[in-house]
Amino acid sequence: MAIIIHIDVMLAKRKMSVTELSERVGVTMANLSILKNGRAKAIRFSTLEGICEALDCQPGDILEYTRDKGEEDGRHVSHHESQK
Template sequence: MAIVINLDVILAKRKMRLSELSERVGVTLANLSVLKTGKAKAVRFSTLEKLCEVLECQPGDILEYVEDKTRDSSA
């Protein structure tokens, strides 16, 4: 996976539960869980904006690009 979601790390630093974040952001717990586990295929900018606002962070704190070394670069 090339994009890593660091939502669990930020939540731990803020001592916040996913359920509290869900209420404050206005996104269902199920959808935040999908995002947190890295199973989301997309994130709306409005959702990312609200997450950053509530968590007092930057988008780069939540989303991180990690090079996938298992991919063949000649493909």
């Protein structure tokens, strides 16, 4: 599973800088950079809510789910199964 982050797209649509978003949401520039570059492993609902409020958008406007290649051809093994 891959989650793609589209914060840059929404920032451009809203003509807002990363610095302004960081200040409005109360998230450090470093953490926002990790999130927008797809390196985050998780996001707090409160952070997601703050981003959506600041960008006047829905979670689906900034998050997109895509299947991994193995999932597309039916060979996906869940994380739990792979540890047996």
